[in-house]
Amino acid sequence: MAPEASKPAIPIPERIRIRRAVRGRAFAIRFRPGPAAIAAASLVCLLIGLLYLVLQIRTIFSDQLKQEYTGLVLEAVERAEGARSLAGLWAQLPDATAGRATGYLHARTELTHRLTSLAALVNASPSAAPHLPASSLAPDADLRGTDALLNDVSTYWRAQRDIDSADVRVRIAHVARTLIASAALLFCMLITALGMYAKRNLQLAGQSHEFEHAALHDAMTGLPNRRKLFATLDEATTRSPAVAASCKFAVLYVDLDGFKQVNDSLGHRVGDEFLIAVSKRFRESVRKGDVVARIGGDEFAVLVREFSTNAELGEIARRLIACVVQTDQEMGVGLVRASIGIASFPDSVDDYHRLVAAADEAMYRVKRSGKNSYAFADPAN
Template sequence: MSRFRRAPAMLASASLLCLLVGLLYLALQIRTIFSDQLKQEYAGLVLEAAERAESARAMVGVWQLHSGDSQAQTQGYLHARIELADRLNSLAALVNASPSAAPRVPASALTPDASLTGTDALLATIPPYWRAQRDADGADVRLRIAHVANVLIALAALLFGMLLTALGMYAKRNRQLAGESHEFEYAALHDPMTGLPNRRKLFATLDEAAANLQAGPTDRNIAVLYVDLDGFKQVNDTLGHRVGDEFLIAVSHAFRESVRNVDVVARIGGDEFAVLVREYSTAYELAEIAQRLIACVVETDEQMGVGVVRASIGIASYPDLVSDYQRLVAAADDAMYRVKRGGKNGYAFAVQAD
């Protein structure tokens, strides 16, 4: 009889062990799923950077056809080469910082006078590789989700036989997984170094702000200020990346403190930031914000004793200057490059579309 009395306890212990093994497997699978999703996001960022580089290369080709016709067209070609080099540097920063063993971008391809043939070859190889990486990670996510579903079915049958004990354990584990999910979601939407929202979070917030704007009074406006740090590359080259990272963290905090709580300060990537102003009345308010942001950079530069970093800012607003809010960031980016071409260390508004 004692053997039969011990049987339920042994069965319960075996069931509990199976449950623990199943939950551990689920946790590992879910963690891996989120990891693969982050890899997909990273591959998407690389592909976006590659697309911008391809657009810059196409512009170089357009200017190249007429580069000798006039001095202005020759200058346009040179500016197009510089912009191509900037885009390639942004692409290389992402590719070379990849945690996976991805093919690196050689430094010889990143100068303004680099061979266009080599650039074309580079741009022909990077997108297919990263698309394949993204597709492979996506296939792995789908496979793991199927495994998770199968394990959940088995665990549900097991839970039916040990309801009271398993419900408490499952509830506790579910809370842990929810916490992990929140952490991964936060990491996917924020810059890990500065803690600011990233590009993905900025565009999501922009969609929300535009929806609120369209549902409210017609005299309201939203705006985006695109900030690029002039001379920041020299900080990394001369003082090291540690000092460069400290500068970015400090200026990020200064940016955040210089605007309202309802406004969003995001790090787009590298030394580029964006500020989403949810509501304003006049262009003068935007100009004041731009001046404060420039002052933040100057003060941070002086406090750290760098002496070379300033800011170029482009401003685009919806709906008065830009009719489509989804083009706000691109329009502000274009205005910022006009500032750079005009001497840097200043701000400019986007040109109103006809």
């Protein structure tokens, strides 16, 4: 016995690459984000954005309070500088001037009061700021030292005000960008939700259509079933009375003679193939507006929507019988023929609900009289 040819070995690097590709594909399928995951992630991002927005707004309010406090300090500096200027003027007057000593004393007292108020504001600042030394508050403090002190305090707090103003502007810009990003995120969430909703509706509509089609059609042959046939009959009779009165329609009930022997001798697979093939020929042999339905097993029905004479119906029946013979010969079965019963409305049957039953009864008359033919329903039905 010749040895079996071995399969070519796959190189190790190629195996590793294939395994990684398979794992990556499995990971992507497993962790593919769904609508719930996208909604949850968007909601988390939105909450983070709102939290950041709240913190920024809180900081903006805090910076505004700092600016207001800085304004109070700078106003106190201006008042102290005014008192210092007044004390300087009194100090420049000659000693012989009347009231010079009294005026200078009042000016120094006012300066001390202003410096004390300024020190209270500066030393009570909520932010870290240089405190005013106690020596500068003495009534006899050197005016030049007071000038330097007021200049330092004014310079520091003006710089602090500029810093707070710049910080407020930056944070306002952050708030504006956060609001824009949040609005964009909400818009994207809305569009995504609408898209998912529309996609879901399309899927449901497609599934509903599939379910409806499955409920009204035979799974094996694809032909309409009994339920669809009767629904089509109802549609044909619910048209406007003027149109319905001028139209005639008929049902041809087809039963395959000898089909049971095909299943018994050749198997159900051959029987199913026969039914599929003959169903296709039935559809091709009738007009586009006519309906071919599988009633069940080896029984079919053809709804002819409009016809002129019984001869036209007889011609259709002969074509259906020929379809069965051709299928039988093509598959080499040699057993199957067809018996057909024909009932028309309103000629032979005045109640369309009785059409299928009347055609069924006519078909059984054909079976009893030799099969492989057709017959019309008795007008008494």
